[in-house]
Amino acid sequence: MSSAGLKSAPGGALRGIVRAPGDKSISHRSMILGALATGTTTVEGLLEGDDVLATARAMQAFGARVEQEGVGRWRIEGQGGFSEPSDVIDCGNAGTGVRLIMGAAAGFPMCATFTGDSSLRGRPMGRVLDPLARMGATWLGRDKGRLPLTLKGGNLRGLNYTLPMASAQVKSAVLLAGLHAEGGVEVIEPEATRDHTERMLRAFGAEVIVEDRVVGEKTIRHIRLPESQKLTGTHVAVPGDPSSAAFPLVAGLIVPGSEVTVEGVMLNELRTGLFTTLREMGADLVISNRRMSSGEEVGDITARHSKLKGVVVPPERAPAMIDEYPILAIAAAFAEGDTVMRGVGEMRVKESDRIALTAAGLEACGVDVEEEPEGFIVHGTGQPPRGGATVETHGDHRIAMSHLILGMAAQAPVAVDEPGMIATSFPGFADLMRGLGATLAEA
Numbered sequence: 255m256s257s258a259g260l261k262s263a264p265g266g267a268l269r270g271i272v273r274a275p276g277d278k279s280i281s282h283r284s285m286i287l288g289a290l291a292t293g294t295t296t297v298e299g300l301l302e303g304d305d306v307l308a309t310a311r312a313m314q315a316f317g318a319r320v321e322q323e324g325v326g327r328w329r330i331e332g333q334g335g336f337s338e339p340s341d342v343i344d345c346g347n348a349g350t351g352v353r354l355i356m357g358a359a360a361g362f363p364m365c366a367t368f369t370g371d372s373s374l375r376g377r378p379m380g381r382v383l384d385p386l387a388r389m390g391a392t393w394l395g396r397d398k399g400r401l402p403l404t405l406k407g408g409n410l411r412g413l414n415y416t417l418p419m420a421s422a423q424v425k426s427a428v429l430l431a432g433l434h435a436e437g438g439v440e441v442i443e444p445e446a447t448r449d450h451t452e453r454m455l456r457a458f459g460a461e462v463i464v465e466d467r468v469v470g471e472k473t474i475r476h477i478r479l480p481e482s483q484k485l486t487g488t489h490v491a492v493p494g495d496p497s498s499a500a501f502p503l504v505a506g507l508i509v510p511g512s513e514v515t516v517e518g519v520m521l522n523e524l525r526t527g528l529f530t531t532l533r534e535m536g537a538d539l540v541i542s543n544r545r546m547s548s549g550e551e552v553g554d555i556t557a558r559h560s561k562l563k564g565v566v567v568p569p570e571r572a573p574a575m576i577d578e579y580p581i582l583a584i585a586a587a588f589a590e591g592d593t594v595m596r597g598v599g600e601m602r603v604k605e606s607d608r609i610a611l612t613a614a615g616l617e618a619c620g621v622d623v624e625e626e627p628e629g630f631i632v633h634g635t636g637q638p639p640r641g642g643a644t645v646e647t648h649g650d651h652r653i654a655m656s657h658l659i660l661g662m663a664a665q666a667p668v669a670v671d672e673p674g675m676i677a678t679s680f681p682g683f684a685d686l687m688r689g690l691g692a693t694l695a696e697a
């Protein structure tokens with residue numbers, strides 16, 4: 255990892271056609287389900303980011319054979335289950351990796367010790383450990399369920415679990431544990447979250463029953479996994495990541511004269527809240543070439559420089575864009591009027607406290623931001639912000655990329671520390687942006 259910072263500078267229009275990197279959520283899941291399944295799983299378009307590579311190593315440690323066959327092309331020989339690892343499982347920076355793997359591992363009668371980098375060791379794991387403990391798993395670790403911790407699984411009982419927070423990671427951990435629980439599991443979602451685990455379980459041959467029940471004004475989703483599901487290896491084509499596509503697309507919207515197309519972006523509506531919001535702000539975003547790929551809709555998205563206006567983002571949209579608020583806040587800094595983002599308390603427990611760091615980064619760049627306990631408001635003036643700051647990222651890839659995009663259209667360059675962390679989700683970010691014409695240099 256480079257210790258130098260990275261700096262972006264305002265320059266000419268951004269133009270070109272690029273491919274979105276593979277979706278991180280689906281990439282993790284393809285490794286984990288491939289290892290749990292019996293037989294061969296082949297993956298194309300895998301995101302070879304640090305988070306997913308940590309999950310690949312973990313799957314090897316649990317007994318699967320995992321091999322890279324070419325760029326983005328991987329083969330996993332699953333053993334139909336996990337065997338006890340002989341060393342600590344280090345999930346690096348990945349909340350998705352460790353939470354889903356703990357869920358999967360809980361199904362087997364063995365001990366596994368998990369850790370991660372300093373950011374991951376600070377993130378709450380109780381949200382996964384609580385339902386797993388109710389199913390009969392035990393764990394030993396620090397107060398509040400922070401990593402490192404040791405989990406002992408096996409002989410799980412079924413569970414009917416209402417998610418206390420909108421979290422696809424918690425839902426997925428319960429479903430994966432449920433593969434080996436007597437009576438199966440049911441997860442009840444007060445707010446629907448990304449459904450990649452459900453879709454992929456089906457693709458591997460499991461029965462997953464999803465029912466939407468209307469209760470008053472709300473629709474509550476019930477996801478049931480009956481007991482004794484068998485997974486069989488399959489082929490997974492990983493679609494492009496909308497969370498990564500967001501960066502070049504917002505750059506296209508805020509840099510004058512730009513036209514940027516990102517091809518092959520997944521359009522699952524539980525992931526595309528950002529694009530809906532940007533359109534409400536007046537963004538010229540056009541989706542073309544809609545098609546299906548491995549059970550997910552994908553399309554090409556073109557962004558042209560646009561005059562944006564502030565909006566109130568409906569809080570119920572948060573699960574469909576939870577990782578995209580930092581880059582939305584950058585777009586909001588160029589918009590005229592207030593952009594109100596509420597109901598996003600979950601942002602505080604990501605790789606960093608993303609509400610605090612987005613607000614601090616924008617303020618350092620001359621933008622007026624109001625922070626609230628569970629949200630924030632960006633007061634845009636319709637003019638490019640001043641920029642001219644070095645932004646602290648606390649090792650958060652999305653905070654780093656967001657502020658580098660800001661620097662491409664601000665009045666003065668913007669630098670970020672720890673740019674190496676960008677490789678957790680978007681290893682080719684700097685080169686891809688340079689290919690579009692952006693000015694990015696070591697700082």
Ligand SMILES: O=C(O)C1=C[C@@H](OP(=O)(O)O)[C@@H](O)[C@H](O)C1
Nearest residue numbers: 279350420421422423424576577
């Ligand atoms: O399930 C997933 O792949 C993810 C779920 C989200 O986390 P939560 O489940 O904590 O909301 C998201 O922030 C993360 O980047 C990926």
Ligand SMILES: C=C(OP(=O)(O)O)C(=O)O
Nearest residue numbers: 347348349350351577604
């Ligand atoms: C929150 C994120 O990932 P994770 O929870 O997997 O670390 C993210 O990629 O923005």
